[in-house]
Amino acid sequence: MSEHGHVHIHKHEVSGKNLLFTIGLNIVITLAQVVGGILSGSLSLISDALHNFSDVLSLLFSYFAHKLSRRKASINQTFGYKRAEIMAAFVNAATLIVVAIFLIIEAIDRFSNPHPIASGLVIWLSLLGIAANGLSAYMLKQDAGKSINMRSAYLHLFTDTLASVAVLLGGLAMKFFNWFWMDSLMTLIIALYLVFVGYDLLKASTRMLMLFTPVHIDIKAIVREVHKIPGVKKLHHIHVWHLNDEELHLEAHLDCAEDIKMSEFNELLHEVEWVLFNKFNINHINIQPEYSKEDPKDFIVQD
Incomplete structure (x- = not known):
């Protein structure tokens, strides 16, 4: 028999309206820049x-x-679709890297085969990109700290703003100095930056999808704190993972020091939940109570 503890937390409400507006804005920018x-x-x-x-x-x-x-x-969906945003972040990060690789290949080819460029059009369209992408990124900045999905969307828009700045600098250099190689250089800089930001996001979303222990969680520290609670003999079979940005889960077996009644275990569980939430911010706790049960007592067991 297992006992489940759920610490109710205040959910961050992220608005989808800003995201919808930025989608429309980016469609306009894309069409203008393709033609330009x-x-x-x-x-x-x-x-x-x-x-x-x-x-x-x-x-x-x-x-x-x-x-x-x-x-x-x-x-049929006992967790709902709470992991959908993590999957979106993973796909977004992967697309950033794929686009970056394509741009790097094209930029290297252009270095050896430079082309004359109408720099005036480049300058005006890059200014449009800076204004539109900057506005879009600003609209999502507040939500970026509340969701890995919104953070991935914000990073896309923020890097777009920087990319437009790079295009503007290249356009100015071509207009005033005829440095047409600057076009390839700016493309290469944009692409390398995309790889940099995309890799971090890809790594973070992959860790969540693989149910890895969050980087800020120390399993041994959790064990030390729980073992300080009177009545606890050993916490083992421990798993800690992020369901999404808001929910941090722990499941484990708790070997009790004495053969206690379930009502007494409920009180013990309440103390364990308090420690896990207040010291480690773990808000979903599933504990299986045991007393002198013959099974592996390692902290982490290969089930």
């Missing part, structure tokens, strides 16, 4: 447009994942 990139011959402008197009797809994915995550649990 073709007319001007600028690879950096096309790369920025390609990045914006990946944003449109990732923002759409983020929006639907956000909606799904708010659905209630059911008999």
